[in-house]
Each structure stands twice: as structure tokens, then as C-alpha cells.
Amino acid sequence: MQTKYLIIGNSAGGIGAAEAIRQVDKESALTIVSEEPYPAYSRPLISKYLAGERTFEEILFRPVNFYEQNNITLLPGKKVTHLELDAQTAWSEDGTQIAWDKLLLAVGGNPIFPKIKGSDKRGVFTFTNLDDAKAVDRFLGSARKAVVIGGGLIGISVTEALVKRGFDVVVVEMKHRILNTILDQRASLMAEEVLKQAGVEIVAGHTVVEINGRETAEGVTLDNGETMTCDLVLVAIGVSPRSELALDTKLEVNRGIVVDRHLATNHPDVYACGDVVEAYDFVYEDNRLIPIWPNAYIGGRIAGFNMAGIPTKYPGGTAMNSLNYFGIDIVSAGMPTAPNNDDYEVMSKQETSTYQKVILKDNFIAGMISVGNIEKSGIIFGLMRDKINVESFKQSLLADNFGLAFFPQALWRERLEAPPGLLLQSVPSIQTGEKTFVGE
Amino acid sequence: MKRVYVKEEACIGCGLCQVYCQLEHSQSKDLIKAFKKETPRPLPRVHVERNVEVSFPIQCRHCTEPWCVYSCLTGAMHKESISDEVVVDMEKCIGCWTCIVACPCGALSRDLDSKTVIKCDLCPGREIPACVINCPNEALVLSADEKRE
Ligand SMILES: Cc1cc2nc3c(=O)[nH]c(=O)nc-3n(C[C@H](O)[C@H](O)[C@H](O)COP(=O)(O)OP(=O)(O)OC[C@H]3O[C@@H](n4cnc5c(N)ncnc54)[C@H](O)[C@@H]3O)c2cc1C
Numbered sequence: 055m056q057t058k059y060l061i062i063g064n065s066a067g068g069i070g071a072a073e074a075i076r077q078v079d080k081e082s083a084l085t086i087v088s089e090e091p092y093p094a095y096s097r098p099l100i101s102k103y104l105a106g107e108r109t110f111e112e113i114l115f116r117p118v119n120f121y122e123q124n125n126i127t128l129l130p131g132k133k134v135t136h137l138e139l140d141a142q143t144a145w146s147e148d149g150t151q152i153a154w155d156k157l158l159l160a161v162g163g164n165p166i167f168p169k170i171k172g173s174d175k176r177g178v179f180t181f182t183n184l185d186d187a188k189a190v191d192r193f194l195g196s197a198r199k200a201v202v203i204g205g206g207l208i209g210i211s212v213t214e215a216l217v218k219r220g221f222d223v224v225v226v227e228m229k230h231r232i233l234n235t236i237l238d239q240r241a242s243l244m245a246e247e248v249l250k251q252a253g254v255e256i257v258a259g260h261t262v263v264e265i266n267g268r269e270t271a272e273g274v275t276l277d278n279g280e281t282m283t284c285d286l287v288l289v290a291i292g293v294s295p296r297s298e299l300a301l302d303t304k305l306e307v308n309r310g311i312v313v314d315r316h317l318a319t320n321h322p323d324v325y326a327c328g329d330v331v332e333a334y335d336f337v338y339e340d341n342r343l344i345p346i347w348p349n350a351y352i353g354g355r356i357a358g359f360n361m362a363g364i365p366t367k368y369p370g371g372t373a374m375n376s377l378n379y380f381g382i383d384i385v386s387a388g389m390p391t392a393p394n395n396d397d398y399e400v401m402s403k404q405e406t407s408t409y410q411k412v413i414l415k416d417n418f419i420a421g422m423i424s425v426g427n428i429e430k431s432g433i434i435f436g437l438m439r440d441k442i443n444v445e446s447f448k449q450s451l452l453a454d455n456f457g458l459a460f461f462p463q464a465l466w467r468e469r470l471e472a473p474p475g476l477l478l479q480s481v482p483s484i485q486t487g488e489k490t491f492v493g494e
Numbered sequence: 495m496k497r498v499y500v501k502e503e504a505c506i507g508c509g510l511c512q513v514y515c516q517l518e519h520s521q522s523k524d525l526i527k528a529f530k531k532e533t534p535r536p537l538p539r540v541h542v543e544r545n546v547e548v549s550f551p552i553q554c555r556h557c558t559e560p561w562c563v564y565s566c567l568t569g570a571m572h573k574e575s576i577s578d579e580v581v582v583d584m585e586k587c588i589g590c591w592t593c594i595v596a597c598p599c600g601a602l603s604r605d606l607d608s609k610t611v612i613k614c615d616l617c618p619g620r621e622i623p624a625c626v627i628n629c630p631n632e633a634l635v636l637s638a639d640e641k642r643e
Contacts, residue, residue, distance in 0.1 A: 098590070099588065102588060383591060430600055459550065469555075
């Protein structure tokens with residue numbers, strides 16, 4: 055088959071791109087290939103699915119008629135196995151040949167699966183897609199106790215689902231505290247506290263070296279020799295970019311696929327976005343892996359405009375997470391902890407169940423954390439994203455009544471206007487001839 | 495796209511917009527009942543910001559390029575194709591609050607009872623939103639212009 059636009063991956067990035075393309079080009083053939091046999095669903099919601107709080111229909115990311123309405127050909131349950139970039143062709147496992155003019159790799163990540171003795175036993179799972187959630191669900195039966203390896207976002211997310219299903223859960227985290235890549239020490243401890251109150255046991259500073267049992271997991275052995283029993287094991291130590299398709303091509307791959315500020319790879323007709331790429335981070339001012347949903351969608355949107363011939367520059371993204379596990383609301387963005395040098399200024403405020411922190415570098419916000427009271431976090435994140443010098447009002451950033459009214463007048467006036475196409479205009483284009491897209 | 499603009503020099507910071515918004519989004523539509531008796535307590539979708547002599551209300555700007563929509567994990571936050579309004583589908587919202595972090599105006603808030611985000615809906619069924627009608631100093635206007643003036 056032949057298509058103008060081929061998108062591999064039917065999730066945040068793929069849908070973001072498809073929607074942008076259809077905003078400017080309603081006619082040309084647009085095809086999405088998906089290894090998963092489903093219409094796009096919200097990946098973070100697989101824990102709600104496992105908890106029994108949401109059905110599959112309730113975690114769909116778009117209405118059922120989305121593909122039809124947008125004139126998109128979805129090829130579900132089809133895995134692309136090979137790319138020929140010079141011939142602009144993709145091949146799928148079942149032998150389908152797809153010729154494309156513009157290609158987007160929105161293929162996401164693979165769960166990292168460490169070499170642990172016994173990890174091939176029944177009852178050992180990863181947790182990154184709907185089929186994982188279904189497999190865990192089928193296995194639960196009379197199981198009572200789970201060990202979750204990894205205290206990051208995915209580990210805590212599946213822990214909550216299992217607790218809601220009545221499980222006893224032990225979280226084994228290699229570093230000294232859970233959620234250590236996105237939170238600072240204090241916020242991690244606050245999260246740990248609510249997990250413990252919910253009955254979760256946390257074993258920090260240790261790893262699992264062996265999964266015990268005959269055919270089925272019956273327990274684990276830790277690196278200190280201690281053993282514990284369990285009925286299932288969840289391996290949730292993170293995802294790594296799924297760059298396999300790029301590997302036998304000339305596409306540049308570092309830790310992830312390398313893209314420029316237009317989400318283009320080093321091949322002029324091939325774009326990439328989401329968990330599989332190293333894209334620009336506006337805090338670190340460098341390309342990094344940032345595996346979060348909003349960045350995948352926004353990256354897809356930028357790629358989509360560029361693929362459809364509207365040159366559009368990515369303002370960049372940064373780590374940004376809003377966690378609500380076990381009833382505590384936590385937001386973090388940018389750097390969770392300031393590097394240990396004089397260039398950084400840290401302001402923080404803690405009360406019994408709330409905590410606010412802002413990290414500044416040369417009066418620009420480089421990181422923020424809010425626990426409990428998170429309503430103002432968007433205003434602070436906006437200042438960070440728009441690279442606004444906060445020197446004149448930084449003393450009020452953590453005030454209870456902080457808000458736009460504390461900004462310099464010109465700035466709050468701008469926020470109160472009809473906002474322009476923020477995403478596409480927030481970075482002034484440096485290259486000449488670059489158009490700025492201002493909506494339909 | 496119509497949205498509510500403020501003439502901040504006319505805003506006296508009284509907060510009546512907030513009160514009437516809350517009333518409009520109550521079950522009873524009765525001022526005393528809405529504030530004293532209703533559970534869950536109705537919540538306002540506009541709030542007044544004050545800093546010494548400056549005050550103005552904030553509500554959703556219904557952005558052309560809405561960060562909240564692009565950041566929504568579930569697909570609940572979306573742009574209506576005809577009206578161009580930014581709307582949240584309460585059935586789909588799980589209260590993850592990612593949109594709250596995405597909104598540079600702080601125009602969204604949490605409904606902790608229903609675990610869904612709440613925002614300005616321009617008062618469906620009314621030609622002029624309650625905040626605009628009830629502003630005692632005509633500081634709020636509903637306009638389709640791209641600028642406030
Ligand atoms: C349990 C869990 C909780 C999470 N919680 C949050 C959260 O709270 N907030 C947040 O921001 N992010 C969260 N994330 C991360 C978020 O889901 C990802 O960042 C996001 O899904 C990345 O989107 P993507 O489009 O890049 O790739 P993915 O969502 O990974 O989708 C890629 C798709 O491409 C398909 N694919 C890959 N290779 C091929 C091929 N060769 N042929 C055909 N199809 C292929 C895959 O099957 C997959 O369907 C969570 C993730 C998990 C697993």
C-alpha cells in the first residue's frame with residue numbers, strides 16, 4: 055500500500071501528530087500502524103483498568119469514531135519490522151509493504167527487564183501496556199501478596215492498583231527512596247508516608263537478585279540474602295527507548311532517536327517523538343529522554359505540522375509530573391533537586407501536609423515541587439516554560455495568595471489577553487523563512 | 495471564540511463574580527442554600543486575584559493552542575470543534591491534575607469530591623455568563639475580539 059503520511063505507534067505521539075496533520079491537510083492518505091490491537095487508549099490509565107475502576111471503553115483516548123471521522127487508516131495489531139529509508143518503505147511482520155512520503159516513529163519505550171535469576175517463571179510481569187494489565191488481572195485469582203520491583207512512577211502506579219484489589223504489596227527500590235528521579239528527598243518521604251499508611255511495605259536501598267519458586271513465582275531473594283514470599287512479581291524499573299527499527303538504518307540513535315527542534319531525524323522525511331526520542335529540554339538546554347505523556351503528544355503535534363509542510367519549531371519540554379497516588383497530590387517539574395553549586399537558589403516552605411519548593415538559576419525557574427496544595431503549580435510551570443525572569447517577584451512565589459497579580463503588570467496583562475498560538479509562537483523562530491502557524 | 499475579558503481598572507476586587515459563578519453551578523440556584531446547605535458544596539470556576547491595589551478575576555482563556563488539552567492524559571480535556579471552547583468531559587477526567595500544571599494562568603481547579611477538574615464553561619444555557627451579568631462595576635465583558643480593548 056501507499057500513503058502520504060505513515061505513523062508507527064498509535065498512542066500519545068501518534069495521535070498528536072495525526073491531529074496536527076489533519077488540522078492542515080484533510081485529504082492526503084494518513085495511515086497509523088500499531089502493534090497493539092486496540093484503538094488509542096490512555097497508557098497511564100492501565101492501572102485504573104487493573105484496579106477495576108475503568109473499563110477498556112473508559113480508557114480510550116479518543117471517541118470510537120475518531121479514525122473514521124478524521125479519514126485515518128488504522129492498521130491495528132500490525133508490527134513494523136523493517137524500514138528501508140532510501141526506498142521510503144516500511145515492512146510489517148505479516149509481509150505488508152507500505153510506501154510513505156513522510157514517516158513518524160512514535161514507537162514509545164520497552165519495559166526494562168533486568169537479568170534476574172528466575173524471571174522467566176509464571177507470575178512475573180511488566181506493566182506498560184493494556185495486555186500487561188490484562189495478564190496480571192487474569193493471574194490474580196487467589197493471589198494475595200505482590201512484590202513490585204522499582205519504586206518509580208510505573209511501580210507506584212501498579213502498587214496502587216494492587217492495593218485497591220486487596221493485595222499486600224512490597225515495593226523494592228534500589229535507591230534510597232521511592233520516586234527518586236522526579237522528587238526530592240522531602241517529597242519522596244511524604245509519598246512514602248502515605249504508601250505506608252495504606253499498608254504498603256517499602257524496602258529501599260536493595261534489589262531483587264532472584265525470583266524463587268518452581269514454575270511459578272513464590273518469593274524473592276534480596277541482595278542482602280533476605281527472602282520474602284509472594285504470589286506475583288511486578289518488574290517496573292522503567293522503560294527504554296524502543297529504537298530497534300532505527301538500528302539497521304542510518305538514523306542517528308544515541309540513548310534514544312536523535313531529533314532536532316522540528317522533531318526531524320537526520321533523514322529529511324523521517325520524524326520521531328515521544329518516549330523513543332531525545333528531544334530538547336528547556337531546563338537542561340540539551341536533548342534528553344523525557345518519557346511523559348504530554349511531551350509525547352506535543353512532540354507529535356510539532357512533528358505533524360512539519361510533516362504536513364508547516365515549519366514549526368518545538369519550544370522544548372521538560373520533566374513534568376502530577377501524581378495522585380494514595381490520595382496525595384504531588385507535582386514536580388524540571389529539576390527535582392538543585393545541583394550542588396552556587397548558581398542555584400532554592401526556596402521552600404513546609405507545613406504538616408503541604409510542601410512547596412522552587413529552584414532558581416539566575417532568577418529563572420529551573421525546578422519546582424508542590425505537595426498537597428498544587429493549584430498554583432501551573433502558574434509557576436508557565437514561568438519556567440516561558441523562561442521568565444522572576445527576580446522582581448520571587449519573594450512571593452511561595453506565598454499562599456501567590457498568583458498572576460504578583461507578576462509585573464505587562465506580564466499579567468499578557469496572560470489575560472486572548473492567548474495567541476502559544477505552542478507555536480513561544481519560541482521566536484531563528485531560521486529565516488520559518489512560518490508561524492496561528493490556527494485554522 | 496467568545497471569552498470573558500476583564501477591564502482590570504474597573505475591577506474593585508469584590509469577588510461577586512466568584513459568588514455568582516458558584517451559585518450558577520449549584521444544584522439549588524439559591525444563594526443561601528448553595529453556600530450553607532448544599533453538599534457537595536458548589537465550586538466557583540473563576541477566582542479573584544488580589545495584590546495590594548491590583549485585582550482581577552481569572553477564568554479559562556479558551557486558548558487557541560491549549561496546553562491543558564495537549565497535556566491531558568485521558569482525552570477528557572478537549573476543544574469543541576464548533577464553539578472552539580475548551581471543555582472537560584467529566585466522565586473521562588480522572589483528576590490527575592496534569593492540566594492544572596499545564597495551565598499558565600492557574601485557571602483550573604480541583605473538585606476533590608468528584609475528583610474531576612473544574613473550569614469556566616461560559617455558563618451553558620445563558621447568553622451572558624453569570625460573572626459578567628453580576629459584576630457591579632461592569633469590569634467583565636463577554637467578547638469575541640482577540641484583544642480586550
Ligand atoms: C503505568 C504507567 C503509568 C504512567 N503514568 C504517567 C503519568 O502519570 N504521566 C505521564 O505524563 N506519563 C505517564 N506514563 C508515561 C506515558 O504513558 C508515556 O510517556 C507515553 O505513553 C509515551 O507515548 P508514546 O506515543 O511516545 O509511546 P507509547 O505510548 O509507548 O506508544 C507506542 C506504541 O507504538 C507501538 N509500536 C512500537 N513499535 C512498533 C512497531 N515496530 N510496529 C508497530 N507498532 C509499534 C507500541 O505497541 C505502542 O502501542 C505512564 C506509563 C505507564 C506505563
